[in-house]
Amino acid sequence: VVVSPPDTEGVALLVAWAAANDLTVRLRGGGSNVVGAGQAPANVILSTENLVDVVEFDEISQVITVGAGTEGGRLEAHLASLGFTLGHYPQSLNLSTVGGWIAMRATGTYSAYFGGIEHLLCGATVVLASGDVVRIAPRPRASGGLDALSLLCGSEGSFGVVTEASLRVSRIFDESRTCVAVRDFAAGLNLARDIAQSGLPLGLVRLSNAAESQALNSSLLDHGRECLLIVTALGPRSVVDAAQTEINQLATAAGARLLDVSAGDMWFASRYADADLMASRNAQPGTMFDTFEVALPWRTVVDAAIALERMAREVSEPFYLHASHVYPTGTCLYGLLHLSESDDGAVIKRWRVIWAQVLDIVACHGGTLSHHHGIGAVRAGRYRQTPEGRLHQLIAGALDKSGVLATSLIDNDRRRNGIVREMPSVPLRGEC
Numbered sequence: 313v314v315v316s317p318p319d320t321e322g323v324a325l326l327v328a329w330a331a332a333n334d335l336t337v338r339l340r341g342g343g344s345n346v347v348g349a350g351q352a353p354a355n356v357i358l359s360t361e362n363l364v365d366v367v368e369f370d371e372i373s374q375v376i377t378v379g380a381g382t383e384g385g386r387l388e389a390h391l392a393s394l395g396f397t398l399g400h401y402p403q404s405l406n407l408s409t410v411g412g413w414i415a416m417r418a419t420g421t422y423s424a425y426f427g428g429i430e431h432l433l434c435g436a437t438v439v440l441a442s443g444d445v446v447r448i449a450p451r452p453r454a455s456g457g458l459d460a461l462s463l464l465c466g467s468e469g470s471f472g473v474v475t476e477a478s479l480r481v482s483r484i485f486d487e488s489r490t491c492v493a494v495r496d497f498a499a500g501l502n503l504a505r506d507i508a509q510s511g512l513p514l515g516l517v518r519l520s521n522a523a524e525s526q527a528l529n530s531s532l533l534d535h536g537r538e539c540l541l542i543v544t545a546l547g548p549r550s551v552v553d554a555a556q557t558e559i560n561q562l563a564t565a566a567g568a569r570l571l572d573v574s575a576g577d578m579w580f581a582s583r584y585a586d587a588d589l590m591a592s593r594n595a596q597p598g599t600m601f602d603t604f605e606v607a608l609p610w611r612t613v614v615d616a617a618i619a620l621e622r623m624a625r626e627v628s629e630p631f632y633l634h635a636s637h638v639y640p641t642g643t644c645l646y647g648l649l650h651l652s653e654s655d656d657g658a659v660i661k662r663w664r665v666i667w668a669q670v671l672d673i674v675a676c677h678g679g680t681l682s683h684h685h686g687i688g689a690v691r692a693g694r695y696r697q698t699p700e701g702r703l704h705q706l707i708a709g710a711l712d713k714s715g716v717l718a719t720s721l722i723d724n725d726r727r728r729n730g731i732v733r734e735m736p737s738v739p740l741r742g743e744c
């Protein structure tokens with residue numbers, strides 16, 4: 313049964329009714345997550361498709377409050393008509409919703425400037441598993457005590473249903489673009505680190521490995537080795553012009569070759585995905601297209617990238633890897649796998665092995681399980697073993713004792729049998 317309540321009160325009634333009748337509810341936004349977050353079995357699917365109102369726009373504080381089912385592209389178009397932007401541009405902008413972004417801790421391509429959704433969320437209305445409604449008014453920062461908004465980010469529907477979200481918006485700034493060719497991926501990572509730590513107002517920072525660089529721009533790069541780095545800066549004109557000069561100097565000092573800015577055109581032209589991208593790339597029997605994204609510290613990212621490329625070279629043709637979403641302390645590495653076997657059964661078997669290898673390599677280099685796609689069914693087993701995964705089970709168990717909210721992240725059988733609630737001591741130190 314799919315139910316699409318019209319408002320928060322409708323969501324609360326539905327969830328309370330499900331709880332009273334020992335039924336389970338799974339949430340659905342745009343359905344664009346790529347980690348099996350919508351696979352948990354449930355009696356009712358609660359679609360947020362009708363929660364699409366613009367509740368309030370506070371132009372003075374630069375905060376917009378919208379229904380959680382609002383699709384990204386529509387929100388961005390609405391803001392553009394007012395002279396603003398959210399600055400959150402996932403490749404799935406036109407496929408995903410505000411509630412899904414919060415639930416999956418999503419990140420857009422200009423995260424160096426705007427941060428992930430956790431930096432934009434400044435208020436929310438949430439329906440808990442009991443049917444109780446919690447409203448957190450928009451604020452510049454949480455007061456002391458618990459920051460409930462940060463708890464919601466990455467909760468994957470396990471703590472409650474987000475029905476409305478207040479988001480920080482920005483004025484539309486000027487932008488400068490720099491494109492450079494670096495001699496290889498390792499040199500590019502070192503340059504990206506230098507730029508990320510420079511204090512400049514960066515927007516997009518994206519370094520492609522040689523295979524992906526060729527696909528993006530074969531004419532301007534030396535075949536097989538050189539990598540394309542695209543960097544933009546945001547702000548008032550004088551600031552972005554100065555930033556561009558600095559970026560050019562950092563690149564030249566690192567031995568990179570400055571390219572015409574049109575070298576990035578293909579990436580910009582294809583930055584948003586078509587609705588059928590995943591389906592069409594997986595249509596051929598025996599082939600599989602999948603992606604992984606993880607965060608690594610700068611100290612180990614070069615070694616991790618070398619190990620990932622060595623592993624994937626044997627199994628993925630082609631294997632695209634890029635570094636995007638930079639931070640002063642590290643970066644996201646994002647891999648695109650193109651697998652091919654005799655039939656679907658064989659390719660799925662291969663895919664499972666590769667996923668385990670990827671996560672092992674990343675863990676050995678001090679990286680995270682994911683960066684912005686979330687945990688979902690794909691990574692739930694490993695996540696539950698981590699300190700944060702264990703805490704997550706405990707909090708979800710306390711907020712939703714009977715397991716009304718179905719999510720792949722939480723082991724509902726264990727929760728219903730009381731096993732999660734009975735875990736008295738949580739080892740809080742990280743395990744290697």
Ligand SMILES: Cc1cc2nc3c(=O)[nH]c(=O)nc-3n(C[C@H](O)[C@H](O)[C@H](O)COP(=O)(O)OP(=O)(O)OC[C@H]3O[C@@H](n4cnc5c(N)ncnc54)[C@H](O)[C@@H]3O)c2cc1C
Binds near residue numbers: 380416420585719
């Ligand atoms: C081609 C493609 C490109 C992508 N690019 C990016 C990218 O650049 N950056 C990025 O971060 N992600 C990306 N994604 C992944 C995906 O778009 C994100 O995970 C997105 O946040 C999911 O939003 P959704 O509305 O589709 O959520 P859904 O897939 O419908 O749901 C995902 C999870 O969120 C929960 N949920 C949904 N709505 C609510 C709510 N209102 N309250 C509480 N929980 C809720 C559900 O229970 C589920 O567990 C991409 C996906 C595709 C297919």
